[in-house]
Amino acid sequence: MAATQQSAAVEDSATRPGGASIRSSLTRWFFIGLSLLFLAALLLAPLATVFATALDKGVRAYVRSFADPDTAAALRLTLITALVVVPLNTVFGLAASWAIAKFEFHGKSFFITLIDLPLAVSPVISGLIFVLLFGLHGWFGTWLQDHDISVIFALPGIILATMFVTFPYVARELIPLMQQLGNDEEEAAITLGAGGWMTFFRVTLPKVRWGLVYGVILCNARAMGEFGAVSVVSGHIRGLTNTMPLHIEILYNEYNFVGAFAVASLLTLLAVLTLVVKTLVERTGYRRR
Amino acid sequence: MSITLDQVTKRYQGVPVVNDVSLDIGDGEFFVLLGPSGSGKSTLLRAIAGLSGVDHGRIALHGRDVTHVSARERGVGLVFQNYALFRHMTVAENIEFALRVRRMKGADRRQRRQELLRLVALEGMDQRLPAQLSGGQQQRVAVARALAHKPEVLLLDEPFGALDAKIREELRRTIRQVQRELGITTVLVTHDQEEAFAMADRIGVMNLGRLLEMGGPNELYTRPATRFVATFLGAANLILGRQTKDGIRFGERPVSAISAVPPHGLREHEVVAVVRPEEIEVAPTREALASGYLARGAVDEIVFTGALERMRIRLDGGADALTLAYSNGDGNPYLEVTRTQHEQRAFEVTKGQSVAIGVRRVHVLPTPLSSFTVCAANEALMIALAQQPMLVELASRMKTRISTRMEPMLGVPGAQCGDATAFSGTTVIASQPDVAHQAEWLLQRGADEVLVLPVNALPPQRVLIHWADEAVRSATLAVSASVLRHVSAEAVYIGILPQLTPTAQRPHGMRALLDARSEAQAVHGLEMRTELRFGDVAPELRRQLGESPGQMLILGVCDVTRLAEPFGSLLESARWPVLLVRRENRENEDSVP
Numbered sequence: 028m029a030a031t032q033q034s035a036a037v038e039d040s041a042t043r044p045g046g047a048s049i050r051s052s053l054t055r056w057f058f059i060g061l062s063l064l065f066l067a068a069l070l071l072a073p074l075a076t077v078f079a080t081a082l083d084k085g086v087r088a089y090v091r092s093f094a095d096p097d098t099a100a101a102l103r104l105t106l107i108t109a110l111v112v113v114p115l116n117t118v119f120g121l122a123a124s125w126a127i128a129k130f131e132f133h134g135k136s137f138f139i140t141l142i143d144l145p146l147a148v149s150p151v152i153s154g155l156i157f158v159l160l161f162g163l164h165g166w167f168g169t170w171l172q173d174h175d176i177s178v179i180f181a182l183p184g185i186i187l188a189t190m191f192v193t194f195p196y197v198a199r200e201l202i203p204l205m206q207q208l209g210n211d212e213e214e215a216a217i218t219l220g221a222g223g224w225m226t227f228f229r230v231t232l233p234k235v236r237w238g239l240v241y242g243v244i245l246c247n248a249r250a251m252g253e254f255g256a257v258s259v260v261s262g263h264i265r266g267l268t269n270t271m272p273l274h275i276e277i278l279y280n281e282y283n284f285v286g287a288f289a290v291a292s293l294l295t296l297l298a299v300l301t302l303v304v305k306t307l308v309e310r311t312g313y314r315r316r
Numbered sequence: 317m318s319i320t321l322d323q324v325t326k327r328y329q330g331v332p333v334v335n336d337v338s339l340d341i342g343d344g345e346f347f348v349l350l351g352p353s354g355s356g357k358s359t360l361l362r363a364i365a366g367l368s369g370v371d372h373g374r375i376a377l378h379g380r381d382v383t384h385v386s387a388r389e390r391g392v393g394l395v396f397q398n399y400a401l402f403r404h405m406t407v408a409e410n411i412e413f414a415l416r417v418r419r420m421k422g423a424d425r426r427q428r429r430q431e432l433l434r435l436v437a438l439e440g441m442d443q444r445l446p447a448q449l450s451g452g453q454q455q456r457v458a459v460a461r462a463l464a465h466k467p468e469v470l471l472l473d474e475p476f477g478a479l480d481a482k483i484r485e486e487l488r489r490t491i492r493q494v495q496r497e498l499g500i501t502t503v504l505v506t507h508d509q510e511e512a513f514a515m516a517d518r519i520g521v522m523n524l525g526r527l528l529e530m531g532g533p534n535e536l537y538t539r540p541a542t543r544f545v546a547t548f549l550g551a552a553n554l555i556l557g558r559q560t561k562d563g564i565r566f567g568e569r570p571v572s573a574i575s576a577v578p579p580h581g582l583r584e585h586e587v588v589a590v591v592r593p594e595e596i597e598v599a600p601t602r603e604a605l606a607s608g609y610l611a612r613g614a615v616d617e618i619v620f621t622g623a624l625e626r627m628r629i630r631l632d633g634g635a636d637a638l639t640l641a642y643s644n645g646d647g648n649p650y651l652e653v654t655r656t657q658h659e660q661r662a663f664e665v666t667k668g669q670s671v672a673i674g675v676r677r678v679h680v681l682p683t684p685l686s687s688f689t690v691c692a693a694n695e696a697l698m699i700a701l702a703q704q705p706m707l708v709e710l711a712s713r714m715k716t717r718i719s720t721r722m723e724p725m726l727g728v729p730g731a732q733c734g735d736a737t738a739f740s741g742t743t744v745i746a747s748q749p750d751v752a753h754q755a756e757w758l759l760q761r762g763a764d765e766v767l768v769l770p771v772n773a774l775p776p777q778r779v780l781i782h783w784a785d786e787a788v789r790s791a792t793l794a795v796s797a798s799v800l801r802h803v804s805a806e807a808v809y810i811g812i813l814p815q816l817t818p819t820a821q822r823p824h825g826m827r828a829l830l831d832a833r834s835e836a837q838a839v840h841g842l843e844m845r846t847e848l849r850f851g852d853v854a855p856e857l858r859r860q861l862g863e864s865p866g867q868m869l870i871l872g873v874c875d876v877t878r879l880a881e882p883f884g885s886l887l888e889s890a891r892w893p894v895l896l897v898r899r900e901n902r903e904n905e906d907s908v909p
Binding site: 211212214215216217218219220221222225229230233234 | 365366367386387388389390391392393394396398400401402403404413414417418458461462464465
């Protein structure tokens, strides 16, 4: 309501002839310029630095830094973690947002708060929680040791910590979207004879797909880039439990700037790649319209 | 019967939003559920579609009980107010959805789709997306989609709500045409009485979760049985008059009236008359009126609306003034009048002009409750009672008035009324010690019903009904029906048999209970539940009322000289309102049509 009023007011002043239109165009350029300046200072400059430093000693040095087996292991670990975490959190996010948007139940607001918890808690604390639970002196530590299962300082711990940190992203995107779109289409599908699964895959999922894609991308970006929580549970074992962000830190601390920034540039490229994929998916989607 | 509803009740957090609705809709009938927002009409429609369950009652489609069948298997077609088209599918995919679900072959699907698109006049739109269509076209697609699987019942939930007037008209015609062509039983939900009149074979009017009245459009408009239907279906002036042996009187003036048999037999009593604005005639003088003279008044407001002219006429005061059942908030008695162009030309009226008012046609509502008179022995109590929230709300819902009357000798045996005129309508007294004697006193002096009201009473959620004698049954049921049309509460009839009733006689008690229920339903349009208890009447009722707050008792009494002895403690508790209904002994009034 307010938004339509506002846009109506903007349109009104934009089409009005005379001084008002000059002033409004000035205002417009001012805001566009300000935003661009901000982007340049905070986004483009660091990005440029990353690639500049990585290519400082030439392309050969840049490529050579990936030949390091530890770097390859870090890359592999990061991709495995993302491959496990993102699908699981997508399923969880869909289920949680469905439950919240479609049903009324006791403790619903508490449930929503719980979903937000990882966003509010410091990632380091999130990591510590798992150490306290599964570490050697944790609640389940002795039992895990007896059964020869390692969680902390191993892949399961890294996956758990990453999942904990990234699980709000999909749900947070979908809850408001589902609430806003309502239940009418689903109800229509049901009266037309569709079952639960068919309604979900043919009606609900297509309806929320853009929100879902966006949530998955955010989730993926965070899963690959997570430092704090993973740092606590991983143990920084080179070639074994180092993810890319951790590996970058190690290389940097060893004054291997080219190596550190090369891996950083790869991480950045992965992020850019996901954004490109998202844009492509949206494009094809819109072309169908 | 295509659709049969039997005592359907749906509650939200304990409050009934659909309250004991029973309904039969015939094959091929176009039935309109009409009511204001929040009246439960959409909930009822969703219950028929199976999208929401019911807490009580039974739903049958074509004789098949579907109360516990899922929406998916009921095979009805449902059209939503905001279309609910699948926005990512084309028109063709939308329409074929139900056929695809049923695994129909591609060629057959296409053929059926063409058929449907022709039916709703949208040929060639197959490959459009919903976003590329206008609102009216989208709703046509929604209708086609709902009809694709050849449902036996079509349900339309305010389908024209989001459309502008012109498109609405056009779509109405299309839907009516499609409905006739297919002969499909259709239920349409709307809050627009004009729409209901234009489309319906039969209209059911809902308010506060209850189905108040059903009938053809013309029948409901000219002969409504309830205040709500009278005022909801078009404008209506409600006037208090007196039913006498010779007909209806307004003040001292008899007016011929078309009326059902009066609800209280032939004894003179107060009634509510409906006068439609177009049935009022205005003329410069009383002699110039072609119809029966009613009153004089001054034109207060004139609004030109094209074909019709709308007027508000302020009635002149004085001894023979008309009594309106309610006035529009500011306390001034107005009559609403509409006149055609033809009438306007015959007698041009300007604002402020004094005119004589005549009435061509009067319809008397067969409702027993006409108005409330608050009665107390001192002024403070009288004022407190007249402002009692539950009473004020009830009166405003009933569109009737609350008048006050001082009776210093209230309850003193043998004392005369302070005012020479008889009591009329429902008399309201405060719940206090010795109130039973006051009630006796009033009932013996002509009051029809006495409402014993605690000053802090809240609107009831449950109304218990009981009569002390079978002879009062009809009168009690009529009053109960009238009260329950205006409060959103459940009605429960409590039948009480003495503790020591021999087992052989119990079936008899059950039969009395069932008789009561069927009379309530058939004669008074009141759906109520029934409970059978054993014990002494007054303690049993008190126990029931004490169980939970928010209850009210309607009690039919026969012997008005001995109220205090059995019911004294019930009336004096000040925890619940009690409405006493008296049986009029003098006349034969068993048959209320």
